[in-house]
Amino acid sequence: MTTITARPETSYRDLNGNGRMDPFENPQLSAEERTADLLSRLSLEEKVGLLFHTVIEIGPDGDLLEQPGAVSKSPTTEVVLGRLINHFNVHRIKSAREAARWNNALQRLAAQTPHGIPVTVSTDPRHAFVENVGASFTAGPFSQWPDALGMAALRNSEAVREFAERARDEYRAVGITMALHPQVDLASEPRWARQIQTFGADPDLVVEYTTAYLDGFQGRSLNASSVACVTKHFPGAGPQLDGEDAHFPYGREQVYPGGTFDVHLRPFAAAIRNGTAAIMPYYGMPVGLEIDGEPIEEVGFGYNKQILTGLLREKLGFDGVILTDWELVNDNIVGDQVLPARAWGVEELDARQRMVKILEAGADQFGGEQCTDLLLDLVHDGIISETRIDESARRVLLVKFQLGLFDDPFVDEEAAAALVGNAESRRAGLEAQSRSVTVLKNGLVNGTPALPLASGIKVYAEGMDLSVLSRAATPVADPAKADVAIIRIEAPFEARDDLFLESYFHQGSLELRPGLVHRLRTIAATTPLIVDITLDRPALLAPIVDALSGLTATFGVSDDALLAALTGTRTPTGRLPVELPRSMEAIQHSAPDAPSSTRDPLFPIGFGLDIS
Structure with missing residues (x-):
């Protein structure tokens, strides 16, 4: 879109191509003034397009993907020009240069719409380790940090703020201006699958980290260097019945037998x-x-008006954008797998009725949907008023103006390649990983603490890159010939793969497999054994802990970072952000909504040993 200088001191983008600077194009006016002007000019179709926020994928070499993707359902041009949608959650990113090139192509396409409304590119978390196309992505070209639960293990809000600032700069460099995070749910049910992206179970600390996170991403107020945050999942998603996740029909119920609903509201x-x-x-x-x-x-x-309008809008005073989670209106069909619309409690309603109920509840945007024709029909049929559409469109446009997107949505490909994942940010991320390592046991080996590891010892290892291990120790193939064994394992879960996305969500029992318990105890009987367990949710470690010489918990830590912590090159300072229960029976007798409430936990929340 052409940039015109109207007066020597004012440059602007002529977004509607009429050769003059209209108020919505004037960068000297307030975001509120510009929003009001543009809203009065938009067609119903343009306003309806603002109310949808769906998935998009990057084409080869940063081109626009003009066909359905692995998850996205339509060619890019169809959704941008045909449906006038301009909010997209981007999936996999191979390189910063490619992402920047794609953003610029996408923004040029959006400039062809009647008023040139720029695209807001959003993302799920992508600076850590967990790969789940329904919730998060591994870091790829971005700097890599502990997952949010690991950031919480640092017990340091300044570290959270530093991460958020670095992630903000990397996002903006490639054109990402909205974060579909932080996830500030309290991890109150030990079996719940989505704890790894939370800040844990301590309400006071979650409030503290939420504040630091928002300050790092958004600043004191939204501006052209901010990334807008979508804080989730209101009013707190932790109290899942039996810990089953609400992505799936069997996990639809949230329960509050402990009477702690208000505690879950505190981070929000x-x-x-x-x-x-x-x-x-x-x-x-x-x-x-x-x-x-x-x-x-x-x-x-x-769908809940009492929660979204009565509680969130009226009681808590929130006037920002309410974006629904994905696919509340239509089923999600990917290949030969189906995930039913998460229409819990309103399954009998058809798609039109669900859409009406969502808008009547007070939501502004439909997550994961692109059925603009359905909403247009509801307005044309007199079921939804254009005034109601305007209400949500105003909120959505205001954020775009505050982020500076109408003035310059483009990015520098060379600058993006230089900034994203640069050496300094990677060093900071690696340091945070090492410090987040949480030491749960440090027994004696020949009268000396097992940790930190002595230099140059012979080590038998599983689950570690031996080329990394060899930098500080001598790898051996037989545990009987080693001075110490180090084995990395993952938190247990029950594998499921019937519904789309289900295989990515670790659910069910927290008990270690009997065969693994036997094998670890057998190795420990002959060789001092240190186990590191990656916790995307708690695990029941009572069957092995007494046999171990050392035990660490990690929440998104590379082999390099773990080795630095085990050898004392970097001091591990982690403290458990959640408790580790003693048994499944203790979990079953605890209240899902009451954080850290299992009887006699094996390791309480906040536990961690110093090894320096």
């Missing part, structure tokens, strides 16, 4: 105080919940 209240741009409600359906003596309708939170 902090996010609102600190100006979060948007909030995302979860799929979960509250069962038996009352607020101030009023029974809450047992429908998913995205």
Whole structure:
């Protein structure tokens, strides 16, 4: 789109191509003034397009993908020019240069729409380790840090702020201007699959980290260097019945037998105080919940007017964007797998009725949907008023103006390649990984603490890159010939793969497999054994802990970072952000909504040993 200088001191983008600077194009006006002007000019079709936020994929070499992708459903031109959608959650990114090139191509395409509304590119977390196309991506070209649970293990809000600032700069360099995070749910049910992206179970610390995170990503207020945050999942997604996740029909119920609903609200209240741009409600359906003596309708939170309008808008005073979680209206069909629409409690409603209920509840954007024709029909049929569309379009446009997208949505490909994943950010991420290592046991080996490891010892290892290990020790193939054995394992889960995305979500029992327990104890009987367990959720470690010489917990830590911590090259300072229960029985007798409430935990929240 052409940039025109109207007066010597004012340059602007002539977004509607009329040769003059209209108020919405004037960078000297406030975001509110520009929003009001543009909203008055938009067609119904343009306003409806603002209310959809769906998945997009990058084409080869940073080109626009003009065919359905692995997850995205339509060619890019169809959704941008045909449906006038301009909010997209980008999936896999191979390189910073490619992502920057793609962003620029996408913004040039968006400039062809009637008023040149720029695209807001959003992303799930992508600076850590967990790869789950429904929730997060591994770092790839970006600097790599512990997952959020690992950041919480640092017990340092300044570290959280530093991460957020570096991630913000990397996002903006490639054109990402909205983060579909932080995830500030309290990890109150040990079996719940989505704990790794939370800040743990301590409400006070989660409030503290939420504040630091938003400050790092957004600053004091949204501006052209900010990344807008979508804080999720309101009103707290941790209290899942039996720990099953609400992505799936068997996990639709959220329960509050401990009476702690208000505790789960605290991080969201902090996010609102600190100006979060948007909030995302979860799929979960509250069962038996009352607020101030009023029974809450047992429908998913995205459909729930008492929760979104009564609680979030009116009681908590939030006037930002409410973006629903993905696919509340239509089933998600990918290849030969189906994931039913998360229409919990309203399964009997058709797609039109679900859309009406979502808007009546108070949501502004439909996550994961692109059915603009459905909403247009509802307006044309008089079921949804254009005034209601305007209400949400105003909120959405305001964020775009605050982020500076109307003035310059383009990025520098060379600068992106130089900044994203640069040596300094990678060093900081590696340092944070090492410090997040949480030492749970440090026994004696020949009268000396097992950790830190002595230099040059013979080590038998599993689950580690031997080329990394060889930098500090001598790898051996037989545990009987080693001075010490180091084995990295993952937290246990029950494999499931019937519904789309299900295989990515680690659910079910937290018990170690009997064969693994036997094998670890057998090795420990002949060789001092140090086990590192990667915790994307808690594990039941009672069957092995007594046999081990050393035990560490990690929450997104590379072999390099772990070795630095085990050898004392970098001092591990991690403290457990969640408790590790003693048994499944203890979990089953605890309240899913009450954080850190299992009886006699093996390791309590906050536990961690110093080895220096």
